[in-house]
Amino acid sequence: MSTDQKLEAKYGLFTAVSMVIGQVIGSGIFFKVDDVLLATQGNTLAGLLGFLIVGISVVFAGISMANYAEILPQGGGILNYVNYRFGATASYFVGWMYMSLFYPALTAVLFTVSGIYIAHLLAEFMNFEPTNIHFVLIGFVNLGIFFFINIFRPKSSGIFQQMTTVLKVLPLIFIASLGILSLVKGNVSEVNTFTQIGTGVQNQSFILLVAASFIPISFAFDGWYIATQISGEIKNSSKNLPKALIIGTISVMVIYIAYYLGIVFRMSGEEIIQLKDTYITEFARKIASNSGALIMQLFIIISVLGTSNGLLLATIRVPYQFSDLEKSKKFLNLDKVNENTKMPVNSAIFGASLIVFYLAVYYISNTNAFFLEKNFDLSAIPIIFIYLVNGALFVGLFRLFKKKVFSRNLFFKKVMAVIAVLGIGVVLAGTFSAPNGMLYFVVNILFFLTGFLLIKKA
Template sequence: MSADQKLEAKYGFFTAISMVIGQVIGSGIFFKVDDVLLATEGNVLAGLLGFIIVGISVVFAGISMANYAELLPKEGGILNYVQYRFGPTAAYFVGWMYLSLFYPLLTAVLFTVSGIYIAHLLADFMDFNPSFLHYSLIGFVNLLIFFSLNIFRPKSSGIFQQMTTVLKVLPLIFIASLGILSLVKGDVSEVNTFTQVGTSVQTQSFILLVAASFIPISFAFDGWYIATQISGEIKNSRKNLPKALIIGTISVMFIYIAYYLGIVFRMSGEEIILLKDTYITEFARKFASNSGAILMQLFIIISVLGTSNGLLLASIRVPYQFSNLEKSKKFLHLYKVNEETKMPVNSGIFAVVLIITYIFLYYLTNTLPYFTEKNFDLSAIPIVFIYLVNGALFLGLFQMFRKKLFSKNSILQKMMAVIAVLGIAVVLFGTASAANGITYFLVALLFLALGFAAKKTN
């Protein structure tokens, strides 16, 4: 690939941190807390342990991934790491999963989530009951707006990412502070503490309830590694990206645990499950009536749009990166970079078509009884895939340690990698043991098998 086909370095250190923090915070934590408590049957202690276990796993994963970021500071991120460690064939299949499933599906889910909160805000001023069709249509419009911003004003997109990262952290810190103050004052009812944990009837053991929480919590923590996707566009990437991964994941873990405590100290698990995604609005209404609820909704909308924009920022580059893989068939000129915008326009258009398709599929799985009765979560499928990939990368570090490829080959680095691998194993076990868990694995394997169709035969 010629030099003029390279993506230029245009993002600084703060943008890299905002990609890590911003891609995690702003969507999952707001609409997955009710799913966590649903999975734990209202057991708030099981949910707390789930947040701690997954959070620690993510922190050590970020520290371990920083080894790759330091060694390979160029565009491609995890895709580039897989190719370096396991070869072009493995990189091809990971790239295929990125192209066909992972990025377009997660982006579709998050833009639909933006539609959920915008629709409920509009419902406060207009006489209508929001439906999933409203959510999907609003998400579709938001997708087109932010796609245009990323293609024609990529630097403006980076600025938006930084701004929303700051704004989205504020309500989380505020809610966490309310919970801590309530605990200090003793203004916490018994049902909101850990003395009564769960609903009146629990069908599973406590350990299985903790394990069941891993799927929604993993989604809430997901996205920290997406910053590696633009590693070639980060200034001084060899130093800035590893620092961003470590600082970002540690920050997110503490913010999430504090936020969860802030919520469950003021609302019961049963109440949160009943309210579903609107629980946060009712939480704000308790403290500041309707005006507080509206303000909280605005913060959440900004947060979700920031996360959606960051994921789209990565998504529109995936077909471009896939097309440049050694084992990939070339089609639709996905490998080209536009001379005027310095962006892979064809790649972006292809990605948006896939995202729109998944918005429709997400709508179906949330409205057809066949899926809703089974509590089928389409967004869990790509999470299973990325945990498998990350687990393989962390295992691959040990051979690299033996070859002394890193500037520091300390015992501490190896311990971090061991803990990261164990964390991946625990989360995957929890996923497999949960409802629909095996189905998610099988669907991911099916997509993997479909990858042979776009692979070079020679």
């Protein structure tokens, strides 16, 4: 891409920190707690340790990613970091995975989740039982609405993003506060005090239960690195972006753990598993009757739509960015910008089409007996990909250390990188040992191999 034009540095440290927190905190924490406890077979302590381990891993990952932010202050983003460290071919394959799997699959999942919460809200007033077809169809409608807003009213989309960033943090803080008050007042039942380590209902070892929680928890923590995309627009980026990554990831870890405790102090693991994604509605109903449940649902719907729209913003632009990579073949005029809308419309249509494809995949995987028996989770596949990419970047730091690219705090940087690599290793090992873990990894490999179809011959 052309580097002749430089973006104006207009954002300070607070904005950068807010972006890290805002990109991570969204819908994942709301609809993944039941998946965490399903993975741990209702063992709330195993879920808590899972949040601690993944959270600490993310914090050290943020510290290590800050090294790239320090040496590439004007060229942010994972794709640029990969290109800098491993070259054009590696960045091509990461770009391919972004376009074909990572962004469209996650966006489809999030829009379907918006359908889940909207359908259950409507069921409060209408006489029907929400099913997967309702979830997907509502998600599809939401996708269409936000797609056209982003194409024809992009400023309105930006305002909506800013509004939801603030709103989605409020219920998390509220629920965390309730948990703390319950503990202080002694209103926590014995089953929720983590006094018994135990095992799962199938007598699975405690360590394996903790490891099984890594996949859904990793989804909830995903997105912290997206702030690197605006590094060229952050004032004193070489210092402020690293600070933002560190402060932001620590803040998210604290908020998530507090939220989790707030939930499990008032609801048992078995109850949350039984209620699935609606556990948060019933939680609100317990503490504030039907009106509280309604308000909580509205907050969550706004939060989910905000996160979905943020991912959609990226998804419709990724094909355009992919077509501009050095090793990418040109196709479907993805690099063309429409003169009227000033948007890469072909890229947007292609990205939206991929999202619709994954909406169909999500529906099939949640209704077909084969996938249901295996508890198949579409959202886990792209999360494994990004952990592999981040792990490669952290390992790649050691060659930069050897070449003395960094002039300050070299020993500290090495220690942090070692811990970050170990953290990634622990999370990936736990993921592979979990049910379907190897299947998700194989799917990633297959997608990676299909990238050879569009790579330019040397």
